[in-house]
Amino acid sequence: xxxxxxxxxxxxxxxxxxxxxxxxxxxxxxxxxxxxxxxxxxxxxxxxxxxxxxxxxxxxxxxxxxxxxxxxxxxxxxxxx
Amino acid sequence: xxxxxxxxxxxxxxxxxxxxxxxxxxxxxxxxxxxxxxxxxxxxxxxxxxxxxxxxxxxxxxxxxxxxxxxxxxxxxxxxxxxxxxxxxxxxxxxxxxxxxxxxxxxxxxxxxxxxxxxxxxxxxxxxxxxxxxxxxxxxxxxxxxxxxxxxxxxxxxxxxxxxxxxxxxxxxxxxxxxxxxxxxxxxxxxxxxxxxxxxxxxxxxxxxxxxxxxxxxxxxxxxxxxxxxxxxxxxxxxxxxxxxxxxxxxxxxxxxxxxxxxxxxxxxxxxxxxxxxxxxxxxxxxxxxxxxxxxxxxxxxxxxxxxxxxxxxxxxxxxxxxxxxxxxxxxxxxxxxxxxxxxxxxxxxxxxxxxxxxxxxxxxxxxxxxxxxxxxxxxxxxxxxxxxxxxxxxxxxxxxxx
Numbered sequence: 001x002x003x004x005x006x007x008x009x010x011x012x013x014x015x016x017x018x019x020x021x022x023x024x025x026x027x028x029x030x031x032x033x034x035x036x037x038x039x040x041x042x043x044x045x046x047x048x049x050x051x052x053x054x055x056x057x058x059x060x061x062x063x064x065x066x067x068x069x070x071x072x073x074x075x076x077x078x079x080x081x
Numbered sequence: 082x083x084x085x086x087x088x089x090x091x092x093x094x095x096x097x098x099x100x101x102x103x104x105x106x107x108x109x110x111x112x113x114x115x116x117x118x119x120x121x122x123x124x125x126x127x128x129x130x131x132x133x134x135x136x137x138x139x140x141x142x143x144x145x146x147x148x149x150x151x152x153x154x155x156x157x158x159x160x161x162x163x164x165x166x167x168x169x170x171x172x173x174x175x176x177x178x179x180x181x182x183x184x185x186x187x188x189x190x191x192x193x194x195x196x197x198x199x200x201x202x203x204x205x206x207x208x209x210x211x212x213x214x215x216x217x218x219x220x221x222x223x224x225x226x227x228x229x230x231x232x233x234x235x236x237x238x239x240x241x242x243x244x245x246x247x248x249x250x251x252x253x254x255x256x257x258x259x260x261x262x263x264x265x266x267x268x269x270x271x272x273x274x275x276x277x278x279x280x281x282x283x284x285x286x287x288x289x290x291x292x293x294x295x296x297x298x299x300x301x302x303x304x305x306x307x308x309x310x311x312x313x314x315x316x317x318x319x320x321x322x323x324x325x326x327x328x329x330x331x332x333x334x335x336x337x338x339x340x341x342x343x344x345x346x347x348x349x350x351x352x353x354x355x356x357x358x359x360x361x362x363x364x365x366x367x368x369x370x371x372x373x374x375x376x377x378x379x380x381x382x383x384x385x386x387x388x389x390x391x392x393x394x395x396x397x398x399x400x401x402x403x404x405x406x407x408x409x410x411x412x413x414x415x416x417x418x419x420x421x422x423x424x425x426x427x428x429x430x431x432x433x434x435x436x437x438x439x440x441x442x443x444x445x446x447x448x449x450x451x452x453x454x455x456x457x458x459x460x461x462x463x464x465x466x467x468x469x470x471x472x473x474x475x476x477x478x479x480x481x482x483x484x
């Protein structure tokens with residue numbers, strides 16, 4: 001049975017949360033991981049929607065360090081308060 | 082405000098000479114904006130100590146978008162508090178950079194209210210660059226820009242803001258509607274522009290003719306350059322007029338033809354169009370006498386980049402000729418297949434040109450389902466490692482028959 005956007009978004013969120021501070025994940029890393037985890041139950045379009053939901057809801061943010069990554073919102077190291 | 086401007090003897094050197102000076106512009110802005118004052122101070126210090134004091138990157142942006150804001154903080158926030166945050170915003174320019182004065186005034190008013198007032202019209206990607214604001218002002222700027230129908234452009238690992246030459250709006254050489262194509266691609270790929278999902282940046286640039294005024298062959302991952310596939314149009318009377326007016330057609334036109342496909346006997350110009358390389362030289366020298374052909378379209382090239390991670394690369398031919406008609410579906414299909422392969426196999430910060438070099442042109446073409454053709458050979462003696470399987474199959478069959 002095909003996964004829903006919410007389910008995929010939750011699984012992606014868990015991955016990002018577990019990797020926070022150790023490894024920066026790109027959106028394609030998450031997509032590949034979901035396809036590996038769920039097989040035919042997900043596709044790239046669904047993963048794209050899940051990423052959009054994560055970012056639009058503010059659960060994850062895009063970050064840039066030489067490339068673009070998805071991370072949990074955090075206080076930026078370089079930021080001046 | 083002007084009294085606060087510090088002594089800047091090194092920067093002052095850059096005001097000398099008859100050319101425009103960014104220092105002069107920042108000093109003008111400093112008369113009314115404290116960010117510009119501190120920017121001058123920090124810049125002078127950087128020049129004096131030969132150290133850059135900007136911290137770059139990070140998480141700043143507007144809600145939902147992953148590109149268009151380039152985070153920048155000062156390392157000297159106590160000394161120069163007004164540039165403690167100095168983020169850049171990239172704003173999607175109109176195709177061909179056509180504005181009304183009202184639109185320009187509105188953008189500048191928004192930026193004077195929320196930022197340093199300093200702009201760069203335009204950045205190398207083609208965007209309107211708004212220089213210097215704080216994190217708190219990013220969302221208000223975005224909201225106000227949306228009210229006047231402007232949107233943020235691309236940055237990071239996404240589709241960068243597509244750009245084009247002014248095309249048929251002002252140029253008689255444009256072989257297709259560059260502005261229409263640029264707008265169409267910009268709207269079609271909004272998601273890819275605002276939500277970075279690629280290994281690295283991907284740039285589209287649309288040039289109307291091989292003069293390539295937006296330098297797409299040197300700067301874009303996908304260059305769409307106008308061309309023609311029939312004969313150059315010639316007005317023989319106008320050619321004669323050029324000669325009568327003193328132009329040395331042999332020296333200035335014929336001898337400079339890279340394909341050596343032209344001949345001039347002193348009265349008549351002949352062109353062997355089958356050898357023409359569409360370089361535009363002859364047309365540029367004799368614009369009243371020569372014109373591009375009537376069967377017009379574009380050549381699609383792939384893979385150029387400026388030297389950032391690795392060296393510079395020029396685009397090479399992917400599709401020698403294609404008619405440029407909306408909705409450009411054939412091109413979009415190829416583009417999406419390219420993205421699929423590149424996203425799947427590309428390394429972090431690997432541009433599409435570098436990716437093709439790494440995996441080999443033959444493998445790349447097979448993956449994107451495009452047949453190899455001689456026009457794809459980028460330079461003499463290049464071995465693109467294309468294997469034509471049907472020949473192997475024929476050979477195998479022959480061997481089987483012999484045995």
